[in-house]
Amino acid sequence: MRMYLMFTMKAFSNQLAYRSEVWLRLLGNFVTILIQVEIWRAVIGNGSVAGIKAEQMITYSIINTLLFALLLNGVSSKVDGSLKSGGIASELIKPLSYPLYLLFDGLGNSLYQLAFTAAPSLLIAGLFFGILPPATLTHFFAFLLALILALIISFLLGYLISLLAFWFMNHFALSWMMGGLITIFSGSFLPIWFFPPSWASVAKMLPFQYMGYVPAAIYLGNITETELWQVFAMGVGWIVGLLVLVQWLWTRAVRRLVVQGG
Amino acid sequence: MTLQLFGKLVRLLLKERMEYRADFILSAFAQIIAYAGDYIVIWLFIQRFNTIAGWTWPEIALLYSIGLFTYALGASFSFVQMRELESQVKQGTFDILLIKPVNPYLYLVSRGFNLGYIAHILISGSVLIWSISKLNMQWTLSEYIYLILVVVSGAMIYAGILTIIGAVSFIWIRTNFMFTLFFRLKDFIAYPLPIFGTFIQLLLTVAVPLAFVSFYPAAFLLSNDATLLPQWAMWMVPLIGPLCYWAGYRFWMYGANKYQGAGG
Numbered sequence: 001m002r003m004y005l006m007f008t009m010k011a012f013s014n015q016l017a018y019r020s021e022v023w024l025r026l027l028g029n030f031v032t033i034l035i036q037v038e039i040w041r042a043v044i045g046n047g048s049v050a051g052i053k054a055e056q057m058i059t060y061s062i063i064n065t066l067l068f069a070l071l072l073n074g075v076s077s078k079v080d081g082s083l084k085s086g087g088i089a090s091e092l093i094k095p096l097s098y099p100l101y102l103l104f105d106g107l108g109n110s111l112y113q114l115a116f117t118a119a120p121s122l123l124i125a126g127l128f129f130g131i132l133p134p135a136t137l138t139h140f141f142a143f144l145l146a147l148i149l150a151l152i153i154s155f156l157l158g159y160l161i162s163l164l165a166f167w168f169m170n171h172f173a174l175s176w177m178m179g180g181l182i183t184i185f186s187g188s189f190l191p192i193w194f195f196p197p198s199w200a201s202v203a204k205m206l207p208f209q210y211m212g213y214v215p216a217a218i219y220l221g222n223i224t225e226t227e228l229w230q231v232f233a234m235g236v237g238w239i240v241g242l243l244v245l246v247q248w249l250w251t252r253a254v255r256r257l258v259v260q261g262g
Numbered sequence: 263m264t265l266q267l268f269g270k271l272v273r274l275l276l277k278e279r280m281e282y283r284a285d286f287i288l289s290a291f292a293q294i295i296a297y298a299g300d301y302i303v304i305w306l307f308i309q310r311f312n313t314i315a316g317w318t319w320p321e322i323a324l325l326y327s328i329g330l331f332t333y334a335l336g337a338s339f340s341f342v343q344m345r346e347l348e349s350q351v352k353q354g355t356f357d358i359l360l361i362k363p364v365n366p367y368l369y370l371v372s373r374g375f376n377l378g379y380i381a382h383i384l385i386s387g388s389v390l391i392w393s394i395s396k397l398n399m400q401w402t403l404s405e406y407i408y409l410i411l412v413v414v415s416g417a418m419i420y421a422g423i424l425t426i427i428g429a430v431s432f433i434w435i436r437t438n439f440m441f442t443l444f445f446r447l448k449d450f451i452a453y454p455l456p457i458f459g460t461f462i463q464l465l466l467t468v469a470v471p472l473a474f475v476s477f478y479p480a481a482f483l484l485s486n487d488a489t490l491l492p493q494w495a496m497w498m499v500p501l502i503g504p505l506c507y508w509a510g511y512r513f514w515m516y517g518a519n520k521y522q523g524a525g526g
Binding site: 021024025027028031032034035038039041042043049168169170172173174176177179180181182183184189190194195196199 | 285288289291292293295296297298299300302303306307309310311314315439440442443446447449450453457458459462
């Protein structure tokens, strides 16, 4: 375990080398939030639509924009890099679990983003646009738990893509496709409660909602305390299902591995 | 550099890509899915709220498609080439370009001409045609010519801005983040600009002229006059692209002349 935590620290300190980019990142987040804020103000105004006020949507947008910086989908491009360079061969002979290494390395990046991007962005956004407090204390703790689910699910999906790339040899295409699904079904721009019923029922069956909609909806209290259990149970179910799937793919992928050069 | 040489390079690139035909098709298919995602989210949005700042779904689709189509055209001549410039400067491989007996900019741009944007063109082109037919507009020949001109101009605006960012790598080496920032700014023009304040509208009109890519042309074609610019200025919109591209080219050549190498 200590060894893996070292990878987390290492990834964190690697990121520190790019401190000068922090300002631009903050500016980028600010722009993304501003766009969403203006859109919600334009369509909702001072009233409310389906019981949702503009301030709620602003908080929702801020949470989603910042959450996006923390997610671990990027893991697939790392695997792709070492798959293409052949470096994967030397990763595999090291006496450690490659997937766990990826997870802890990714967490190091997330930790960095949390400290240097998400936290200051939250402050700035709160100052400019205002953020509502969490609905209740229970919802706040549930929100923190939902963040952990979001991290794990985003990691597993990114990892799934990188394993599929062992067959398709085109990680780029696979992550574009998943990007399209995430755009729609994570609800990170348009919350699922605004979806037409048929689309909403599809979105609520997929794992992507945990990477945007679920944490923000819990924070705002739009998922009631009785529903929380159901949402978390399904999230854990997805994690178990994905774990089984990637474990199975992993054993087959390693056997299939073709190193081109390296 | 002659047009003939460009043709030859493109033929070479085509052969290169077709070496991995299935891979190429898979990539194109994936991009279509990714952009379909963007369209669907906006469509779902409008299903709920009917309009965005008074713009209906076909109108937004027209606006978005002009933006995407022109981006694909412009970026195929600039984006990857300019993004890679950073590592070429860092590793010193850029120097190879300077000793070729052709204009380095034209060589870089056409050698890297990116066929990968075919998917963007396909999806945005189809939605563009669909939206025009859906809107049932009584267009005369001059509107069609205007559309073609603004598409060319928009592509040149994109290429010009990306070229300027690329040229910055001669000075600062690292440019990655400027590209990210550019894409963030580009997000603005997916929506009708009046929903943003005057400051943003001015920013996108004067500082980074992205508003001329899709918003002003679309507003003009749809006879929507809630814009900062007066009607007569709308006919000038197609001039912005060539101007922008020329400025980008001059700045890039200036940077390349100043280029000292980054060690490597």
